[in-house]
Amino acid sequence: MTESATPEEHDMQSAEYVLRLLEPSEEAAFEAALARDPVLRGRVLTWVQHFAQMNHEFPERAPRAAVKKALIARLFGEPAPRRPWWQALWLWQGVSLAALALAAFLGVQSLVGPDPGVGYVSHLAGEAGAPQILAVYEPSDGSLRLTRVEGAARPGRVLELWAIQGDQPPQSLGVLPESAQATIALPDHLRAPEGLTLAISDEPVGGSTSGAPTGDVLALGTAHAL
């Protein structure tokens, strides 16, 4: 692309670049110009957003389940390594990446409605072999989406979720189902849960009857804004 081209010429080339109509050699020259010209990058972004309004015309087609399996094997390897508790730092590295991807996911959802507010994520973990749970606060409906990624309740026992705010006594949020995924509504006063501690305790079937955890606390985590 020549530096002396007119703004109109730049605009046309930007649109052709986004549509992928430039020849490979033109494309490479355009990308070189793009790297040093923020105005040109702005033109490209404008065209991306114009054409993106046609994106609803791309159909939705579910790929075969094997595709996801293959991808997860390529990205993460098989099987998942188990790490001892003293290597817990990796959890935080994990959550920061998870938070990013989930922010993208939540951002996708927020495109279809009014801005729902801020999401939060918390990774509940304890000693090796204990249950690990990823809790994501969904601001659009005030629920916590829980995914058990490791471990399970002991035989004949259940897992109960607690919220601990500052130095207040733990408040039960309910007993987790046996399934790996669960959705639990968060009471109004706990919404926007920055810094809220979530804990999982080991309880008899039906949950604690005393209003406080009676068994071991198996996993703990703090909620952070996405």
Next chain:
Amino acid sequence: MALGDRVAFSRLYDATSAKLFGVCLRILNNRASAEDALQESFMKVWRNADRYRSNGMSPMTWLITIARNTAIDRLRRRRAAGSDDVIEHVADSAPTPEANAVARSEAERIVACLRELDDTRAAAVRGAYLEGLSYAELADKLSVPLNTVRTWLRRSLIALQACMQR
């Protein structure tokens, strides 16, 4: 690799793979090629996740842009190799009833602006964006000389730009 990443990836995949696969399938018209393009797209997305915030696009627009470009790169390699990849069905780029409905709302401005263009010229823009057609393929599809299709398309883009800014 952290388990949290697998969970996050799994959610991102579940939420977006059908749309991104639809993009790849529309452009490549071949299930096996589209599956390869989908995998390649998610590898790029996952490895560049830290870049998406700064580029000014919504997450879904960013994801679709990556999938579309990945599919078009494959389409170009197929063209260059003169490969005999089986074309399973040829999608046409006429507006769907859904698109017509959306066009009536103010939200989808480009659809309304495309309607102001002559049908053949609108088809050229749609063919380039939705099917990844090259100038040569557009000329072939619309039965006009290459230079004509280039001139048409550029005029259409000028008209679109003016319409979008109104």
